[in-house]
Amino acid sequence: MDHAIDWAQVGPWVAAMVAIAFVSFRSSPSLQGPAAHLLKSLFPSWRFFDDAGPIPVLFVRTGPDRDRLGPWIAATTRPRPRLCHLLVNAEVLEHLAHETAVARLIDDIAELDDDRHDTLAQMVSYRMVARLAQLWARARQPHASMHQFKVASMLADELIDDLVLSPPLPLATAPLEISTDVRR
Amino acid sequence: MSAADALDLVAALFAVAVALQSLELWRLRDRLRPGAVWDYAIVRDELPHRWARLLDPVCRYPNVLGTIAIRAGCALALTLHVHPVPATIVILTSLALSWRWRGAVCGGSDAMTLVVAVSLWLASWPSAAGRWPTIALWLLSVQLVLSYWLAGVAKVRSVGWRRGDALQIFLRQAAYRPRGPVGWLIARPQLTRTVGWAIVAFELAFPLILVVPETATGWLIVGAGFHLANVYALGLTRFWWIWLTTYPALYCCAGWLAT
Numbered sequence: 001m002d003h004a005i006d007w008a009q010v011g012p013w014v015a016a017m018v019a020i021a022f023v024s025f026r027s028s029p030s031l032q033g034p035a036a037h038l039l040k041s042l043f044p045s046w047r048f049f050d051d052a053g054p055i056p057v058l059f060v061r062t063g064p065d066r067d068r069l070g071p072w073i074a075a076t077t078r079p080r081p082r083l084c085h086l087l088v089n090a091e092v093l094e095h096l097a098h099e100t101a102v103a104r105l106i107d108d109i110a111e112l113d114d115d116r117h118d119t120l121a122q123m124v125s126y127r128m129v130a131r132l133a134q135l136w137a138r139a140r141q142p143h144a145s146m147h148q149f150k151v152a153s154m155l156a157d158e159l160i161d162d163l164v165l166s167p168p169l170p171l172a173t174a175p176l177e178i179s180t181d182v183r184r
Numbered sequence: 185m186s187a188a189d190a191l192d193l194v195a196a197l198f199a200v201a202v203a204l205q206s207l208e209l210w211r212l213r214d215r216l217r218p219g220a221v222w223d224y225a226i227v228r229d230e231l232p233h234r235w236a237r238l239l240d241p242v243c244r245y246p247n248v249l250g251t252i253a254i255r256a257g258c259a260l261a262l263t264l265h266v267h268p269v270p271a272t273i274v275i276l277t278s279l280a281l282s283w284r285w286r287g288a289v290c291g292g293s294d295a296m297t298l299v300v301a302v303s304l305w306l307a308s309w310p311s312a313a314g315r316w317p318t319i320a321l322w323l324l325s326v327q328l329v330l331s332y333w334l335a336g337v338a339k340v341r342s343v344g345w346r347r348g349d350a351l352q353i354f355l356r357q358a359a360y361r362p363r364g365p366v367g368w369l370i371a372r373p374q375l376t377r378t379v380g381w382a383i384v385a386f387e388l389a390f391p392l393i394l395v396v397p398e399t400a401t402g403w404l405i406v407g408a409g410f411h412l413a414n415v416y417a418l419g420l421t422r423f424w425w426i427w428l429t430t431y432p433a434l435y436c437c438a439g440w441l442a443t
Contacts, residue, residue, distance in 0.1 A: 044292060044295035044296070044299070044327075044331070045334065045338075046292065046295075046330055046331045046332075046333075046334040046335050046338075047334060047335065047338040048291050048292045048335060048338075049335070049339075049350075049354055050335070050338035050339050050341070050342050050345070051342055051344070052342065052344035052345070052349070052350035052351075052353040052354055053344065053353070055357055078359055078360060078361050079359055079360065079419065080360075081360050081363070081416075081419065085415065085419060085421055086415060086421065086424075087204055087207075087421070088204050088207045088208050088211070088421065089208065089415075089419055089421035089422070090207075090208040090209075090211035090212050091359075091419075092359040092360070092418075092419030092420070092421065093208050093212065093422070094212055094215065095359045095419075096291070096359065097212075097215075097222075097285065098221075100286075100287070101221070101286070104286065104287075124226055124227060124229055124230045124286070127226045128221060128222070128226055128227075128286075131220075131221050131223065131226065132221045135220070135221060154357075155353070156353060156356040156357060157356070
């Protein structure tokens with residue numbers, strides 16, 4: 001195919017994309033908190049699936065009392081593919097939303113000053129993950145009295161490190177005034 | 185393809201995509217109830233009080249279900265006529281729902297949904313010479329090209345993708361357990377690396393659609409296949425539908441470049 005490139009026409013596109021890529025990747029002050037996450041929706045960086053590595057995973061264990069808690073179980077249910085997922089896929093959407101909530105907790109902890117860990121339990125991220133763990137435990141072990149959750153980094157099926165560990169909590173209610181072990 | 189035809193097709197596909205998104209959110213409505221994970225009483229604490237009061241009517245349960253329905257209804261209305269009012273409502277409800285879920289609930293698909301909504305909003309403004317529809321189509325086209333190219337640039341900068349093991353990690357960590365062709369691929373690391381490099385090459389080369397616009401059909405078919413493969417392997421259904429929505433815009437703009 002004989003095609004002469006009209007650089008007068010496509011040149012500005014090339015220049016614009018190079019400029020946008022440069023602005024997108026150069027270091028710049030990052031926004032904090034909910035505004036940052038909302039603005040990412042309006043001004044996407046399109047940097048998805050670029051960093052393959054360990055991901056934070058929520059684990060839960062339950063038992064009759066705090067001294068007899070069972071083994072850690074990953075509080076995640078990987079959906080089974082179905083044909084209708086070509087149209088609607090609420091199962092994967094929920095799975096991704098849970099993953100995001102857990103990842104957001106780790107991100108928020110990383111931004112927390114060391115002397116502010118006492119406020120961890122009041123953080124929205126923490127309360128959501130605590131609620132997620134509690135509901136997961138209730139659904140699977142409704143007769144248990146206590147539960148405990150942790151967030152650990154996993155690479156595929158390999159556990160790398162524990163990141164956050166909650167104290168044992170009553171399964172019926174989840175009090176928020178707790179101290180939590182945060183491992184950086 | 186004329187600008188009007190391209191916009192009609194974008195609006196129609198957008199209505200389908202938003203309707204399907206709304207069905208998904210409807211199926212997850214119990215997660216938004218008091219006592220559930222996305223309890224509004226928890227999420228609300230993240231905003232300053234005056235912002236929270238502003239969003240209360242559209243984000244608290246069960247009002248949020250109405251917000252989901254209104255968004256879908258306005259997206260459907262855009263298929264009849266690309267008008268500023270429903271376009272504005274789609275943008276505002278999308279932002280409200282994005283905040284309700286504390287950011288993008290499905291990454292890039294939520295971002296692209298907003299990009300399309302903003303483009304349709306731009307196209308809805310009256311202009312004698314069709315300036316706004318043209319601008320809207322070019323905005324969509326540029327964002328579509330960037331969505332591939334910047335993703336490719338980001339991957340090239342990643343050690344994992346350059347080394348070739350990133351794809352295997354993503355497939356193992358996906359929402360779906362590896363099965364069928366995906367399991368077969370993962371069992372062959374060298375082939376997985378090759379497929380990974382092919383993905384990066386496709387994304388980096390995508391801007392060629394503007395340099396050689398006669399190849400637009402081919403690029404878009406490969407892109408559609410790429411997203412369908414992501415639906416199968418990763419369960420990224422939303423990506424498939426919303427990226428498909430942008431294709432008529434780029435096809436139209438490529439046609440203008442070709443002539």
